[in-house]
Amino acid sequence: MTVGSQLKQTIAGLHGIQGTFRLYAAQARHDRTRFAFREACKVMDDILIDLEGRMRSLEFTEPQYKGL
Amino acid sequence: MPAWVEILLRSLGILVLVFILMRLGGKKHPVNLTPFHFVVLSVASVLAALTILTAVNFAFGVLAIGVWLLLPLLFDYLALRSKAVHDVMHGKETVLIKQGKIMEENMEKARLTGEELLKALRAKNVFSLADVEFAVLEASGEVNVMLKADKKPVTPHDLEWKVMPQTEPETIILDGNILHDPLTELGLTRGWLHTRLESAGVALDNVFLGQVNSAGELYLDLFDDAIQLPTPSIRELLFANLEKAQAELTTYSLETINPEAKAMYRKNADRLRALAENLRPYLLR
Numbered sequence: 001m002t003v004g005s006q007l008k009q010t011i012a013g014l015h016g017i018q019g020t021f022r023l024y025a026a027q028a029r030h031d032r033t034r035f036a037f038r039e040a041c042k043v044m045d046d047i048l049i050d051l052e053g054r055m056r057s058l059e060f061t062e063p064q065y066k067g068l
Numbered sequence: 069m070p071a072w073v074e075i076l077l078r079s080l081g082i083l084v085l086v087f088i089l090m091r092l093g094g095k096k097h098p099v100n101l102t103p104f105h106f107v108v109l110s111v112a113s114v115l116a117a118l119t120i121l122t123a124v125n126f127a128f129g130v131l132a133i134g135v136w137l138l139l140p141l142l143f144d145y146l147a148l149r150s151k152a153v154h155d156v157m158h159g160k161e162t163v164l165i166k167q168g169k170i171m172e173e174n175m176e177k178a179r180l181t182g183e184e185l186l187k188a189l190r191a192k193n194v195f196s197l198a199d200v201e202f203a204v205l206e207a208s209g210e211v212n213v214m215l216k217a218d219k220k221p222v223t224p225h226d227l228e229w230k231v232m233p234q235t236e237p238e239t240i241i242l243d244g245n246i247l248h249d250p251l252t253e254l255g256l257t258r259g260w261l262h263t264r265l266e267s268a269g270v271a272l273d274n275v276f277l278g279q280v281n282s283a284g285e286l287y288l289d290l291f292d293d294a295i296q297l298p299t300p301s302i303r304e305l306l307f308a309n310l311e312k313a314q315a316e317l318t319t320y321s322l323e324t325i326n327p328e329a330k331a332m333y334r335k336n337a338d339r340l341r342a343l344a345e346n347l348r349p350y351l352l353r
Contacts, residue, residue, distance in 0.1 A: 003323070010316045013309060020306055024350075027284040029254070030233040036350055043343050047336045054329055 004058045011051050018044040071122070078120050085130065086116055089137040093144075100208045102158040105140070112136045158207045165203035168216065178205050189213060230349040234282045241278030241288070254280055261286075268297055307344065307351040314340035 018041055025037035101109070112133055119129025147154035162178045163171055164185060175185065185203075188211035194200055202214040224231045238250040246258060264286050265272060277289040288297055314337050321333030 003320070006316070007320065010313055010320075014313055017306060017309055017313065020302075024284070027255075029235045029282055032233050033282075033350060036347065040343055040347055043339060047339055050332055050336050054332060 002062075004055070004062060007051065007055055007058065011048065011055065014044060014048055014051070018048070074122060075120060078122065078126055081126070081130075082116050082120055082133070085133065086112070086137075089134075092141060093137070100210075102207045104143075104157050108136060108140045161207055162205040163202070164205050164211065165197075165200050165213075168198070168201055170197075174205075180205065185211070232283070232350045237279045237281045237287075239277065239279050240286075241272070241275045243277075244273045244275055244291075246272070256280070270295065270297070303351040307348070310340060310344045310347070314344065 021037045021040045021044065025034050025041060028034035028037060115129060115132045115136060118124050119126060119133065124132075143153070143157055147157050162174050164174060164178070164180070165171065170182075170185070175182070186197075189195075189197070189200065189203065192211065192213045194213055194215070199215050199219040200213055201216045204212050206212060238254055240247050240251045240254070240256075240261065246261060251258070251261065261278075262272075265275070265288075268286075268288060270288065270290060274290050274292055274295075275288050276291050279287045281287065283303065285302075290297070317333050317337035317340065321330050321337060324330050324333065
């Protein structure tokens with residue numbers, strides 16, 4: 001498995017986690033819980049932006065793995 | 069009018085009257101009565117019995133019962149407004165143990181023997197007097213105990229743990245029927261419930277009781293106890309996934325040669341670790 005496809009898997013996993021956080025934030029009945037999961041969503045956003053940027057530059061340098 | 073008809077009519081009349089007056093009296097349970105309320109109820113019940121058995125004129129009886137049940141209501145109202153009235157009516161609580169020392173004079177005033185004090189402490193699961201910081205005899209006769217700081221049960225606060233704030237669980241299935249009011253209060257739909265039941269592999273008819281806790285997890289009790297239900301562990305799984313993603317990012321940062329990417333992976337791995345630490349109370353406890 002190339003670095004690119006490994007990274008893609010990680011990104012997909014993080015997206016899944018973020019989705020669950022969103023769900024929990026929506027379900028939460030207590031303000032503090034809702035806030036904690038919302039904040040977690042934001043942190044995940046930042047992390048995903050970084051990782052997806054890295055993904056793009058990987059695809060640019062090794063175009064043969066693009067879209068895998 | 070034959071005597072039995074009169075007794076019947078009086079019984080019904082007094083029953084209705086007493087029922088209405090008792091309903092007005094609020095929600096105090098007879099077990100926690102203060103002496104004042106106990107006397108009031110005793111007198112009222114004797115009056116009711118006398119009136120029913122035609123020992124007194126019906127109108128006089130009703131008048132007396134009315135006074136004995138309505139005046140205490142008035143006193144209760146005054147007691148709500150004024151602490152002085154409350155203390156006169158119900159008496160004050162008596163401190164029995166202060167700073168770990170028994171107050172013998174107060175015990176005497178309350179006519180409480182040492183045996184009785186020990187019995188009351190044992191009822192509160194305190195067998196050693198050395199563990200007690202403070203104990204008070206309430207006006208209703210109950211003894212309440214505060215333990216010494218080092219003998220109190222440990223709380224998350226003592227352990228400096230953060231815990232997830234919890235609200236009361238809502239019962240949404242009872243006897244195989246969906247309770248709609250709690251369900252809508254939670255912001256959930258029947259569709260959600262059916263999906264959850266399907267994924268648990270049970271039919272609605274088979275569920276005796278279903279509760280949703282504050283984490284949004286559904287707990288089911290089935291009529292058929294032979295069926296094993298999976299315990300909800302999505303949160304633990306999510307936490308494990310967070311840690312897995314963090315480990316992967318750390319691996320990438322070690323594997324990559326590009327220094328910029330190395331720093332980026334490391335930074336995000338740290339972010340994930342901080343996030344997991346922040347969410348630990350919400351996901352694991």
